[in-house]
Structures are given as C-alpha cells and as structure tokens.
Amino acid sequence: EIVMTQSPATLSVSPGERATLSCRASQSVSSNLAWYQQKPGQAPRLLISGASTRATGIPDRFSGSGSGTEFTLTISSLQSEDFAVYYCQQYNTWRTFGQGTKVEIK
C-alpha cells in the first residue's frame, strides 16, 4: 500500500501571504496526485488533479507541482476562505490519502 505523508501538520499563515504544502509518496505515483480542501462540517472539494491541473472553478492562486514521489500545493496569496484542511491523495495504485495539513490564521 502506498503511504502518503504530508507536511507540516499545521501551517500558520497571515492573510495575503503564500502557503506551501508538501506531500510525499512512499513510491512513485507518477502524476496521479490530487489535492482536496475540506472546511469544518463540509465534504472535501477537489482542487487539483493530475498533480497540477486545477479543477473547474478553482481560483488560479492555487497551484500544484511535482511528480513521482514529491508534490507541492501552493496558495499564492491566502484569502480568508482558504483557511481549511488540505489533503493529498494518490490514485496511481488504488487510492490513499495523506493525513492532512491544517492551514490556520497566524
């Protein structure tokens, strides 16, 4: 089973600043990597698939990069609605989620 490890567990950022979230796979998942955003009491929302392709309606301040085992989600200028938990997920071999990174207001 492929293990997905996200870092950091919590990221404290001021509004308007840049946030960089990392996700590492225990073995190569090629570009079969997605990022989701989850707010309290809500279902996850797809942000990025194919490691770097934004889903429909996702603002361009969200960008994804990486391939193989190392991936990054960057939020260029944090807005108030971006404070949430972010999960990476590989879909190269079955499906596995990372444990999540909470982005909180500094």
Place this chain on the structure above:
Amino acid sequence: QLQLQESGPGLVKPSETLSLTCTVSGGSISSSGYYWGWIRQPPGKGLEWIGVIYYSGSTYYSPSIKSRAAISLDTSKNQFSLKLTSVTAADTAVYYCARGVNNDAFDIWGQGTMVTVSS
C-alpha cells in the same frame, strides 16, 4: 449537475453490518468512464479510502478493509451501496460517497452521513 446523497442508519450495533446507499441524481450511474467510491472520516481525523466500483461492476478495496467491505451498483435505482460487516467502534465515522471519471480523482462528493457504532 450531478449530485450524490448518502443515506442509511445513523446507529449500528457492534458486530452487525453497516449498510449505506448513495443516490445519484443528474446523471447515469452506468455512464462509461465513471467510477464510484466510498471514503470515511472518523471524528476529528483524516480521510480513509474504503473502495471503488467501476461502471463495469469491477470493485477494488482498501487492503485494511477488504475482507469486510462490499460495494455494489443498482442501475435500476441509479444508486450504489456499501456494506461493511462485523463493525466495531473503530468504524464510527462520517461516510462519504464520491464520483471519479476515467480513473482520475474524486471530483464530486456527497455531503456525508455520520454512522456511530454503539450498543
């Protein structure tokens, strides 16, 4: 647009079988290229993939749950279902159903339903 809605008992006794249904509206569950999945989230914890079923009927499950889970399609009702046997308190979670296209990520999710395992 396509919408998913989970339904089922909110309380299940230990050792019994958890049964949930996901009703799909705004699209056909048997459309080529679609697959359907179940994901759960214990209170205060992260997401855990349970399994998926493809439009062809093929199923794949998480190794940690495989022996207890069964996912099926009911094309006549445009629904798919999850059965999880021999539940324990560790199966207490919000259960989500979701859709994927062409073996890509889950792009549409249901709102989730809370299931508590307790006597």
